[in-house]
Amino acid sequence: MTTWMNAIRSVALAAAATTAGLGWAQPQTEFERHMEASRLNTGGDPTMVHPWRAFYCNLPDDNNQIVLAERTKNSIRVPLTQIMDDVWYIGTEYVGQYILRNGSGFVMIDGGNNAAEMRNFNLPALQSLGLGTAGPLHSALITHGHGDHDGGAAQIKESTGATIYLGSADAANKAYAPITLDSSVLTPYDISTGGRTVTVLSTPGHTPGATGFVIRALDGGKEVKLFVSGGSSMSASSVPAIANYLDSMERTYALLKDMKVDSASNPHVYWDGSLALIKKIQAEGRKTPSQFIIGNEKLLRAFAIGRECTAAWLAKQDPTTSVPVWRVSSLEFLAASPGPNRIAARLSNGWGPVANQTVTFSLQGSGAACTATTDANGVATCGSRFGPLRPGVDRITASFAGATGTGVVDLGSERSATVDSGCSDLAQARSAVGARKGQDRYAERLDLDNNGLIDIRDISGIARLMVPGTTCR
Ligand SMILES: [Zn+2]
CATH class of the missing domain: 3.60.15.10 (Ribonuclease Z/Hydroxyacylglutathione hydrolase-like)
Structure with a gap:
């Protein structure tokens, strides 16, 4: 979720709060809240939109x-x-x-x-x-x-x-x-x-x-x-x-x-x-x-x-x-993570970043774990708490157990990745320079400044997050 999208979202929410009942597109009824959730939970995956959602939401009085x-x-x-x-x-x-x-x-x-x-x-x-x-x-x-x-x-x-x-x-x-x-x-x-x-x-x-x-x-x-x-x-x-x-x-x-x-x-x-x-x-x-x-x-x-x-x-x-509305969450490791120098992942759902939740990072095969709370951007960070991690060898799992709030259930999610020196992210970002949000080459994890564009600032940012002295072939 980019900063500008968050800005639009907050404006929309504020507007909805003041225009409640005036036909604004924000969901008002229980029916609308769940239908909106069924859409936002598709996570941009076309196969979730069709066939999955299309058929499960084929309500007998609707598009049967x-x-x-x-x-x-x-x-x-x-x-x-x-x-x-x-x-x-x-x-x-x-x-x-x-x-x-x-x-x-x-x-x-x-x-x-x-x-x-x-x-x-x-x-x-x-x-x-x-x-x-x-x-x-x-x-x-x-x-x-x-x-x-x-x-x-x-x-x-x-x-x-x-x-x-x-x-x-x-x-x-x-x-x-x-x-x-x-x-x-x-x-x-x-x-x-x-x-x-x-x-x-x-x-x-x-x-x-x-x-x-x-x-x-x-x-x-x-x-x-x-x-x-x-x-x-x-x-x-x-x-x-x-x-x-x-x-x-x-x-x-x-x-x-x-x-x-x-x-x-x-x-x-x-x-x-x-x-x-x-x-x-x-x-x-x-x-x-x-x-x-x-x-x-x-x-x-x-x-x-x-x-x-x-x-x-x-x-x-x-x-x-x-x-309660069920919200599907997903975890994504950020650029240069998991790396010897950085373990950071973003928790988000179709509504935006998920703040104030606990993410547990664990080192597979060792039992070592570290927990962190997501910030306003949904990012949880554990730094380099596991000691020296070996690129290409060690594997980190990030997991969110799920949480229940007022009228909502945030479903748990998990992501695993092998520790990388940062070189592959750097190479990916270089080959994606100029890619914009929504394009195939664009990856949100590489867009460090969240401006919806992979650019030179993201490349130098990734380089700064790597262990000093790392040479990439
Ligand atoms: Zn049947």
């Missing part, structure tokens, strides 16, 4: 036509595509299934639109991957009891003998007689199926029995975790159902954070950008790490946005509700 438009793509097939070492997607551009394989066989996520789809596409796909007596389909985990997710479950059970799992609150009158996962248990728990551990989270909202799953998968030989959402559109309009959806979003966020889940894998692949990533893999081949992995930080941001969209919808249906 974007979901209806996607539904027409249920006739466009997506061929079996490998997205991890042991995970494949098959389905349509609207909805599909994830196939997991290990040494003892297969597990499938969701059960398809109908029996013909399972016979014509999924069973041949499983056979092509080695389905047989040595590698049976052990189970299908159904995210919720809507027909586009379990329409082929009876066929799958009949053809393979697989066990079908479904949230208990969706299980009435299901011909495929599922093994039920208790929808009233709101804390996450593990089940074991097909030689793998799956973490189950009951997420009532989209349907009463909606269930999310954390899947352990392998990518480039390393374990990664994927979250399969138990239902996406906030189709409910009853206040208790929306309140359940909100609670489910918050519990999902906590689980994704605790388990450091790496990516999303929504059966509705348009919803979370999965389809775009699948197409990318088809076009350029699967890389290591897989293009499918968006990382925990983005995933948490996406669910915080979804949570704000849900809070907005709740406030719209019941204006008497009041829930």
